[in-house]
Amino acid sequence: MTTAWHGGRRAATSTWGRRTRIAAAIVAVSLVGVVLGTLLGGRVETDIGPFRAQLALSPSASGGTTVRIPPLGALEFDSHDGPTRLTVQLGALDQRRTEALISDPGNLDRISSLAVRDVSEGAARLILRTIGAALLGSLLLAALVFRNVRRVAWSGVLSLVITGGSLGLAGLTLHPRALEEPRYEGLLVNAPAIVGDARSIATNYGKYADQLQRLVGNVSKLYTTLSALPVYEPSPGTTRVLHISDLHLNPSAWQVIRTVVEQFNIDVVIDTGDITDWGSEPEASFVNSIGQLKKPYVYIRGNHDSSATAAAVAKQPNATVLDQSLTKVAGLTIAGAGDPRFTPDKETSPAGSGLTTQVADQVITTGERLAATIRSAAPQKVDIALVHDPASAGPLSGTVPLVLSGHVHHREVLRLPQVDGEQPTQLFVEGSTGGAGLRGLEGEKPTPLSMSVLYFDPGQKLQAYDDITVGGTGEAQVSLERHIITNPAAGDPKASVTPTPTRGPTPTPTVSPSNSSAPGAPVPTTTG
Template sequence: MDGQENEERSAGKAAPRTAGRGRVRRLGVVLAVLVISLAGAVIGTLAGGRVHTDIGPFRAELSLTPSLEGGTTVDIPPLGALQLDSHDGPTHLTVGLGALDQRRTEALIDDPASISRASQSAVTDVRNGVLRLGLRTVGAAVLVTLVLAGLVFRDTRRTAWAGGLSLLVTAGSLGLAASTIRPQAIEEPRYEGLLVNAPAIVGDARRIANDYTKYAEQLQRLVGNVSQLYTTVSALPVYEPAPGTTRVLHVSDMHLNPTGWQLIRTVVEQFGIDVVIDTGDITDWGSEPEASFVGSIGLLKKPYVYIRGNHDSGKTAAAVAQQPNAIVLNNSTTTVAGLTIAGIGDPRFTPDKETSPAGSGLTKQVADQVIGAGDQLAVTVRESPKPVNIALVHDPASAGPLSGTCPLVLAGHTHARQVSKLPQVPGQMPTQLMVEGSTGGAGLRGLEGEKPTPLSMTVLYFDKEKLLQAYDDITVGGTGQAQVNLERHVVQNPKAGDQVPVTPTPTR
C-alpha cells in the first residue's frame, strides 16, 4: 500500500510540472513566431523596400526604413536635403533625386514649356512611385519572413502564422503612415546640408517663391528669344564675321543656377560657338554633392575650358575633368580650335565668403596669394612653346602680372562686367582685361534683392590670326525687364585694344 501511495503522489506532482513545461513551450513558440515575423518584416523592408521611378527629368529612388517617428527625407543633390514631418508611424520615406536623364533633360532645355508640364506631373509620379513602393515592401517582408520561418521551424503551420503576422505588421505600419499623412508639412521643411544656408541667403521663402515664379516664366521666354536676337544682330553692317572666324563663349560664376545651362546651350547653338571658356565659381560650396551640377557640360558637345574659382574645390575640378569635352587648366596651357589658352585656378577656397570687388578687403597674405597666382601663370605663358592667345584667371586681381605676356586676359569673380587695358609694360604688347558678369545671375544671392541679378555672358570673335576682332555682350534681364540685350563692340585696332561700342539691340 505504501508503494502504491508513493507512486500516486509522484504522478500527482509530475502532472503540474508537465503542464507547466507545455505552457512554457507554447509561449516560447509564440515568441519565436513573433520574433521571426518582426525580423522578417524589418529585413524585408530594408532589403526590398526601394523602387526606382522617374520624377520629371530625374531618376529617383524611393525607399522605406523602419522608424519610430515617421517623416520624409527629400535628398536634393547638390543642395542637401529637406526633412518633412509628413506622417506618423514606424516607417520613414526617403526620396532621393539621382542623376538627370540626358534625353528628358535635353527635351526640357529645348522646350521651356515642358518644365511646367514636368512640375505638374511630378505629384502623380511620386504618388505612383509610393504605391509601388508599398506593394513591393509588403511582398518583400512576407517573403523574407516565410524563408526565415521555414528554416527555423521546419513546420508549415508555424511558417504560415509567421508570414501572416509579418503581413499584418507591415501592412498595418504602412496603413498607419497613410492615415496620418499631413500634406501641409511641405510648407514647413527642415533644411539640412547646403540648404541650411538657403533661407539666410534668399530671405523670406514665400516672397522669393513668388518672385522666382515670375522670374522663371520670363526666362523661359527670354531663352527662346536669343535665336531672334542672333538673327537681328547678324545683319548689323558694322561687323560681319569673316569665314574662318573662331567664336568663343565666355561664361563665369554660374553658382549652381540651372537656368544658366539653358541659356548657354541656346547661345552655343545659335551663335555657332567653337569653344566655351569658364573662369570659375561653377558651384557655391565646392561639395561632393554639387559635382552632379557639372554634368550639363557634356550636353554642350563643344570643348569646355575651365579654371577653378574660389567657390570651387578640388572635387569640383575633378568632376569637371571627367566630362568628355572638358579641359581643366591649373597653371597649364592647351590649344583648342587653333587658340592657345593658358589658365590657373584661384589659389583660395573660400565657399563661405561673399563675392567682393577685386582686391577690396583682402589681407596682405591673401592679396599676395591672388597676385602670386598671376605671377605663376605669367611664367607659364612666357615659357609656352606656342604664343598664348588668351590667359584665364578667376579674380581680376591676378591679372596684373600678365600684362605684356598675351593680348587678352579673361576673368570673373566680381559679378560685374568690365573691360579695360592692363598697365602696359614698355616694349611689350598691350594686354586687354575682360571681366565677365555672373552667367548664373549670382545663384541664390541674385534673388536676394527686389530684382534678380541679370545673367551675363560674352561671345568673342577671333580672326584667322587668332586676334580679337569683336565681342557681343549678352545680358538676360531680371524681373520687370522682359528682354534679352546684346551690345556689340568692334575692336578697331587689336594692337591698341580700342573698342567702338554699338547701340545695344534689345529683343523682347
C-alpha cells in the same frame, strides 16, 4: 492517484512552456525577418519632377520623414508617429527633363501637381515592396531556423501583421501640418532666412522662362544685322571665340549658347568657371550639354565648382580642363588656372563678407603661379590666360596680351598696370551667362545673360569683340555691341577700343558697360 495528477500537471506545464518558447521564437524570428527585409528591400527609385529620387522605409521608434538633398543637407519633418521612418533622397538631375520644364512655362505650372503624383505613386510602390520584402525576409529566416512548414507559415502571417500594423499606425498618426514646419540640417540651416527670396524666384522664373523662348529667336534675328556693319568684316582666317562664365546651373543658358555658337560660327568656347552652384554630384549631369555644342570647350573651375564638377567636364569629348596648365586649340595657345577656393555656401565661406587677407593671398597667388607657368613655357607664346576671379589677373600683366575672367556677374574691360618694356595686357571680365542662376531672379530685375564673341586674326591678335546681352525685366531684350580694336600692335599705348552698337528687333537694348583703358588693377570682389 496524487502522483499521477502531479505528473499530468507537470506535463501540461511543460507543454505550455514549450509552446510559449516556440511562440516567442516565432515572434522574434518574424520581427528580425521584418527588420532585415525592410532594410534590404524597402526602397524604390522614382522620378520626382526633374530629379531621380530614392524612397526608403526603415524601422524607427520616433517615426517622421527625412528629405536629403546632397550636398545641401536635409529637411526633417515630424510627419507621423509609429515605428517606421520614410527617407527621400534626391539624386541626379535629369538634364532633358530640366530643360523641358524651363523651356515650357506650362510645364512649370504643372511641377507641383506632378511632384505630388510622383511621390504618391512612389509611396504606393514602396509600401507594396516593403510588405513583400518583409514577408520574404521572415519566411526565409524562419525556414533556416525552424525547418518546419507550420512555424514558417506562422512567421509569414506574423510578418504581415507586424508590417501592416506599423504602416497602418504611421498612416493613422499623420501630421499634415508638419510639412509646414521642417527642421533644417547642414547648409540648409540658412534656408528660413531666404524663404521670401525663394518664393519671389518661383514667381518670376515662369515669366523669365517665357521670355527666353523669344530671346533665343531674337539672337538669330539680331545676327542677320551684322552684314550691315561696314566698320569690320572678319577675314576668312579669323578665329571666333565665345567667352562665357558663371552659368550657375541655369539650363536656359544652353539654349542661347547653342544659338550663338551656330549663328556666329564659333570655333572654340571658353568658360571661366562657376558652371554649377554647389559643385555636387547631382549637378554633374548639367555639364552634359557641353558635348552637344560639338566645338572645342576650354574650362577652368570657379569657386562654386568642385573637383567632381571639373572631372565631369573633363569627361565631355570636346572639353579641356585647365588648372595651372596650357592647351592649344583653334590656333590659340591658352593657359588657365582654377579658382583656389571652393565656397558654394557664401554664408559660411571665409569670403562671405569680403576678401580677407588670407583669401586675397590665395587668389593673388593663383595668378602668380599661372604667370610662372606661362613664363616657363617660353619661347612658346601664350595668347590668352584664364582666371575665374579678376583679382587673380594682376600678376599676369605683361605675360599675355589678354586675360579672361568672370565671377563678378557684370562686364568690365580694364588695362592692367603696365611695366615699361612689357606688352600691355587687357582684362576682359564677363558677366553671368546664366543670369546668375536663380540668385539673379531674387530682385525685381532679373540679371541678363551675358556672353562675348572675340575675333582673332590669323596672327592670334584680338581685332574686335561683340558683347551680347540677352534678357531683361518685363520685356524681351537682346542687344549686341561691337567693339573694334584700332592700332592693336603690341606695346602701342594708343591702342583703343571703339564701340559700334547694333540694335536688334527688340525694344530698349541693354547698353554694355563702357570700356576703360586707364591703368588700374581690378577691384577684388566676392560675387559668385
